[in-house]
Amino acid sequence: MEEKFCKFCGAKIAMDAVLCTACGRQVEEVKSSSQPNIVINNTNTNTNTNVNGGMVGGRxxxxxxxxxxxxxxxxxxxxxxxxxxxxxxxxxxxxxxxxxxxxxxxxxxxxxxxxxxxx
Structure with missing residues (x-):
């Protein structure tokens, strides 16, 4: 089994490890090409049409x-x-x-x- 050293704490970890098992820090980039790019577009075009807190026509x-x-x-x-x-x-x-x-x-x-x- 191939091993490498954690660049933060120096502990021995597996060569394909992304997180250090000793200190818990991320030592490698997560390689994922299957996830799509997500675009969030928050444009709120709602307008409040309530009159008197919803009591339309109330005295x-x-x-x-x-x-x-x-x-x-x-x-x-x-x-x-x-x-x-x-x-x-x-x-x-x-x-x-x-x-x-x-x-x-x-x-x-x-x-x-x-x-x-x-x-």
Missing amino acids: MKNKWVAVLLCFFLGYLGAHRFYEGKVGTGILWACTGGLFLVGWAIDFIILLLKPNPYYV
């Missing part, structure tokens, strides 16, 4: 206005009218905020929404 509402309306006039459905939900606003007004259960649920949901939010 922006202030969270804190809705929270205050819900807290003070929620049993009358004022926060529902503010959001443009007239049907449920009338229902809230006729039932006292769905007997205050719907008012409490709406209040918690409004607190958890981001500011501004879209309806």
